[in-house]
Amino acid sequence: MAKSEMQNHVRRLRFEHGEITQQQLADKVGVTRQTIIAIESGKYAPSLPLAFRIARTFGVSIEQVFQYDEQET
Amino acid sequence: MNKTKEVSWFYFFMGLACFLIPGVVAVFIAYDRGISFAPVFMFAGIVIWGGLFWLFPFTFGRLGKGKKKVSFDERDQLIHKKAVMAGYVVLWLYFVAACVVAWCIVGPHGTISVNVMPLTLLGGLVVFTFVQGLASMIQYGRGGKDGEK
Numbered sequence: 001m002a003k004s005e006m007q008n009h010v011r012r013l014r015f016e017h018g019e020i021t022q023q024q025l026a027d028k029v030g031v032t033r034q035t036i037i038a039i040e041s042g043k044y045a046p047s048l049p050l051a052f053r054i055a056r057t058f059g060v061s062i063e064q065v066f067q068y069d070e071q072e073t
Numbered sequence: 074m075n076k077t078k079e080v081s082w083f084y085f086f087m088g089l090a091c092f093l094i095p096g097v098v099a100v101f102i103a104y105d106r107g108i109s110f111a112p113v114f115m116f117a118g119i120v121i122w123g124g125l126f127w128l129f130p131f132t133f134g135r136l137g138k139g140k141k142k143v144s145f146d147e148r149d150q151l152i153h154k155k156a157v158m159a160g161y162v163v164l165w166l167y168f169v170a171a172c173v174v175a176w177c178i179v180g181p182h183g184t185i186s187v188n189v190m191p192l193t194l195l196g197g198l199v200v201f202t203f204v205q206g207l208a209s210m211i212q213y214g215r216g217g218k219d220g221e222k
Contacts, residue, residue: 031146034213038148043214047147 006045007067010036013058029053084206152212160205167200168193 014020022036029050038044039054046054046066055062171193179185 026143030143031148032143035146035148044148050147 005069006042007069008039008042008065010054010065011040013060013065017058025054025057028057080209082206082210084202085210087202087206152209155212156205156208159208160201163204164197164201167197171196 010025014022014025022040023033026033026036030053031050035044035046039046051062051066055065058065175185175189
């Protein structure tokens with residue numbers, strides 16, 4: 001059975017882009033800080049529009065922020 | 074703690090409180106052996122208003138869109154939808170259980186008082202509210218500082 005996992009580099013990108021806070025990123029992409037926390041910890045997979053907004057905030061492509069790994073178990 | 078989480082706590086405690094109120098009402102009815110139409114209408118009103126509770130967060134979300142500070146986003150919406158779904162599933166199970174229990178108690182040829190109906194409806198509302206709040210809190214996680222786990 002295939003097990004899927006989403007990984008992201010939101011936390012690293014935040015620090016690489018002027019160490020912006022979770023709240024600042026949340027305000028920029030139009031979500032709550034709790035959602036950014038959940039995304040960074042991998043507990044929540046964002047919708048495609050939100051993923052694009054986050055990627056555009058950092059000025060990178062969506063694949064540079066989010067990776068999708070499919071593992072056979 | 075964001076607004077939706079606060080609402081979930083409210084639902085949870087309201088559900089808990091409402092378990093006590095119907096209990097007191099049931100005891101009162103048992104002693105009084107009768108029910109006037111006023112409480113029936115009151116129960117119906119509560120059930121109708123309760124049925125609309127699930128719309129409130131969506132309304133807040135729409136109203137708050139123009140404001141800078143976001144208090145209800147896509148994750149809250151998803152959690153709320155799942156919680157409402159959980160509430161409805163348990164609500165149906167509750168009604169099925171209520172029907173089966175009534176059948177088991179009075180038998181296939183027995184009769185039950187119409188007073189049971191509004192109480193069953195009120196119970197359904199309480200169960201729905203309680204499960205919705207509980208499901209929301211489970212999805213948000215117990216949380217530490219500001220819901221961060």
